[in-house]
Amino acid sequence: MRVTLALPRELGPSEVSRWRALQESDPAFDNPFLSPEFTITVGELREVVRVAVLHDGPDIVGFFPFERHPLGIGKPVAAGLTDAQGLVCVKDLEIDARRLxxxxxxxxxxxxHLVSGQPLMNARAERYPSPIIDLRDGYEHYTRFLKDNSGKTYKSTLAKSRKLQREAGPLRHDYAVADLEPLRTLLGWKTDQYRRTGRTDRFAHQWIVELVERLLATRTDSFAGVLDMVYVDDRPVAGHFGVRTRTTLAGWFPAYDTDFAKYSPGLIHHLAMAEQAAASGIEVIDMGRGHKEYKEKLKNGELEVAEGRVARASAGAGAHWMMRVPARKARAMVLANPLLLRTADKALKTYGRIRSVMPR
Incomplete structure (x- = not known):
């Protein structure tokens, strides 16, 4: 096994085609965050991005995209943003993770968010469910599932949609649009949501804004940015931006106008998005790891992702352990305890309310 390192922009057409072929050969890799186009686009904006190309004799058998930070600390590409991470490789590849x-x-x-079946997986990694909307049997089959398992949510969402249209005007859903104006409206809602809930505003980082705009402009059969918006009487009410492969749409940035909160616009939008996605050939909407009420209401399946690390005996690994591992374990303990989770969420929202009245 031989490993060569490259900047994403240094990959040639044959290497990108091989990456895409490996990705499409295994359903475990069917996520746009593992696509070559995603890594190449992030690499245009972040010099820390690298790709390890794995060779077995004359053959390329894998691609490992990562970010290299000081002290030899490696992270996934666009760490903190992505819901699928890992090595894209031939099936049953045997490799020593520490050697890699x-x-x-x-x-x-x-x-x-390490995807399942990875050579990078180890016994200490913590495994978590990642909820999905499974559309492989079609949208009608999915809605039948909702009626049987989340009937109250499904019926109330349809009722609120009708009420919204009676009180505000006709509803329109634009799927897979390329305009920047609705994207900027969506990102503004998302920034307000981050501030309101006490979270860090990701779009305060200009490179993330540029990344989303570049991905919106990327459209191929195997990869594209997908923006969709729900309008009422031509006023935007809710929307989402994500990325897709041929058959998987990654849920990424959903948001809505809080003026319409009483109508549950996020749920109205997600049902509309699922219907249009299914009609366009999407088989799975991956909503990503993390407990959110709307995910629990909408999911009809789960994938599995893992959290952990691979480390060599070194000063850098030791420093990383002290900086990250205790905090990660404390976070996992909070997420696993409903009382602690509610308390932490309440504290964040209180902080968000205070921050929302402060000048930006």
Whole structure:
């Protein structure tokens, strides 16, 4: 096994085609965050992005995209934003994970959404469910599932949609649009949501805004940015921006206008999005790891992702352990305890309310 390192922009057409072929050969890799186009686009904006190309004799058998940070700390591409991470490789590839990160010049590689079946997986990694909307049997089959398992939510969402239209005007859903104006409206809602709930505003980082805009402009059969918006009487009410492969849409940035909150516009939008996605050939909407009420109401299946790290004996790995591992374990303990989770969420929202009245 031989490993060569490259900047994403240095990959040639044959290497990108091989990456895409490996990705499409295994359903475990069918996520746009594992697509070559995603890594290449992030690499245009972040110099820390690298790709390890794995060779077995004359054949390329895998691609490992990562970010290399000081002290040899490795992270997934666009760490903190992505819901699928790992190595895209031939089936049943046997590789020593520590040897791989050494060949990448890393002391440690940390992950929080490692997809299943990875050579990077180890016994200490914590596994978590990642809810999905499974559309492989069609949208009508999905809505039958909702009626049987989330009947109250489904019926109330349809009722609120009718009420919204009676009180505000006709509803329109634009799916897979390329205009920047609705994207900027959506990102504004998302920024307000981050502030309101006490979270860090991701769009305060200009490179993330540029990334989303570039992905919106990317449209191929195998990868594209997908923006969709629900309007009432031509006023935007709710929307979402994500990325897709041929058959999987990754849920990424959903948001809505809080002026319409009483109508549950996020749920109205998600049902509309699922219907249009299914009609366009999408088989799975991956909503991403994390407990959210709307995910619990809408999901009809789950994938599994893992959180952990691969480390070599080194000063960098030791420093990383002290900085990250205790905090990660404390966070996991809070997420696993409903009382602690409610208390933490309440504290964040209180902070968000205070922050929302402060000048930006």
């Amino acid at each position: 990160i050494k060949d990448c010049g890393l002391a440690v590689y940390e992950f929080d």
